[in-house]
Amino acid sequence: MKTTAVERADLARSVLSVPPLARNADLSLDVEANAALIRYLEAGGVTTLMYGGNANFYNIDLAQFAETLGMLQDKAGADSWVIPSVGPDYGRAMDQVAVLREHDAFPTVMVLPLNFPATPDGVATGVRRFAERYGKPIVLYVKNEGYITPELAGKLADDGLVCAMKYAVVREDPSKDALLSDILQKVDPDMVISGIGERPAITHVTQFGLTAFTSGSVCVAPRSSTALLHALKRGDVAEAETIRERFLPLEDLRDGISPIRVLHDAVTLAGIADMGPMLPMLSNLSGDERARVEPVARELAALDASLADAA
Numbered sequence: 001m002k003t004t005a006v007e008r009a010d011l012a013r014s015v016l017s018v019p020p021l022a023r024n025a026d027l028s029l030d031v032e033a034n035a036a037l038i039r040y041l042e043a044g045g046v047t048t049l050m051y052g053g054n055a056n057f058y059n060i061d062l063a064q065f066a067e068t069l070g071m072l073q074d075k076a077g078a079d080s081w082v083i084p085s086v087g088p089d090y091g092r093a094m095d096q097v098a099v100l101r102e103h104d105a106f107p108t109v110m111v112l113p114l115n116f117p118a119t120p121d122g123v124a125t126g127v128r129r130f131a132e133r134y135g136k137p138i139v140l141y142v143k144n145e146g147y148i149t150p151e152l153a154g155k156l157a158d159d160g161l162v163c164a165m166k167y168a169v170v171r172e173d174p175s176k177d178a179l180l181s182d183i184l185q186k187v188d189p190d191m192v193i194s195g196i197g198e199r200p201a202i203t204h205v206t207q208f209g210l211t212a213f214t215s216g217s218v219c220v221a222p223r224s225s226t227a228l229l230h231a232l233k234r235g236d237v238a239e240a241e242t243i244r245e246r247f248l249p250l251e252d253l254r255d256g257i258s259p260i261r262v263l264h265d266a267v268t269l270a271g272i273a274d275m276g277p278m279l280p281m282l283s284n285l286s287g288d289e290r291a292r293v294e295p296v297a298r299e300l301a302a303l304d305a306s307l308a309d310a311a
C-alpha cells in the first residue's frame with residue numbers, strides 16, 4: 001500500500017474508486033469479500049481506493065473504523081493507495097485522529113461533508129483543526145453549494161492543509177458551474193478531482209481542467225472506467241464519450257433509486273463479491289429494485305470482462 005505523502009501525480013494515476021464495504025449478516029466486516037473486490041479493481045487497473053460514502057463511513061463506529069483501517073492496509077496491493085474517510089461531524093472526526101495515529105500508514109484521509117446545518121467559516125475552522133491535529137493534509141469533499149467558499153478552500157490549500165479536493169456538486173448541465181469556476185480561481189485544478197462518477201467526468205476534465213475522477217461504478221467495470229481515464233489523458237474525447245455511454249444504464253438506475261444502495265447490491269448481483277447487508281442508516285434494495293439492477297450490472301461487468309479477454 002502506498003504510504004508516502006500525496007503528490008499531485010498520485011491523483012491522476014488511476015480512477016479514484018469509491019467502493020462499497022462488504023459485511024457479514026451480523027454487520028461485521030466480511031474480510032474475504034472486501035479483499036475480492038479490491039483484487040477485482042486492481043486487476044482492472046484501478047489502484048486508488050477511496051472509502052467514503054459508498055462504504056457508508058458516515059455511520060461506522062469507532063471500533064469498526066479501526067478494524068477497517070487494519071483490513072484495508074492488509075488487503076490493498078503494494079501499489080495501491082487507500083484513502084479512508086473521517087467525520088462527517090466535527091467531534092467524530094477529532095476522535096478518529098487517535099485511531100489514525102495507530103494506523104499511521106495512510107497518506108491522507110477525506111473529511112466527509114456534513115449534512116447538519118453548517119457554515120462556511122465553521123467548516124473551514126473544523127477542517128483546519130482536524131488537519132492540524134491529524135498532522136497531514138486532507139482531501140476536502142465539496143458536495144453542496146454553500147458548504148465552503150472558494151476563498152476559504154483556497155486558504156486551506158495555501159496553508160498546506162488540503163492535498164486534494166473532491167468536487168461533487170451535481171448540476172443539470174455540468175458545463176455550467178459558476179462555483180467550480182470560482183473554486184478553480186483559488187485552488188490549483190491539479191488538486192481538484194471530479195467527484196460524481198463517469199457522467200460529468202468528461203466535462204469536468206476537458207472544460208474545467210480537473211485532474212481525474214472518482215467513481216462507484218468502476219467497482220463493476222474497472223477496465224472500462226480506466227479506459228475512459230486513459231482516453232481523456234490522451235485527449236481522445238470521442239472514445240471517452242463512447243466508453244461513458246456504457247455506464248449510463250447503471251448510473252441511471254443509481255440516480256433513480258439511490259446511488260449508494262444500487263452500487264452496493266450491483267457488486268453482489270454482478271457476481272463480483274457478496275457485499276452483504278448495508279450498515280444502518282441505509283438498507284439493501286427491495287426485490288423489485290434488485291430485479292431491475294441485476295441485468296444491468298451483469299451486462300456492464302460482462303462488457304468489462306470482454307475487455308480483459310481482448311487484451
Ligand SMILES: N[C@@H](CC=O)C(=O)O
Pocket residue numbers: 018053054195196197198214215216217259263
Ligand atoms: N458518488 C460517485 C463517485 C464517488 O464518490 C459514485 O459513487 O459514482
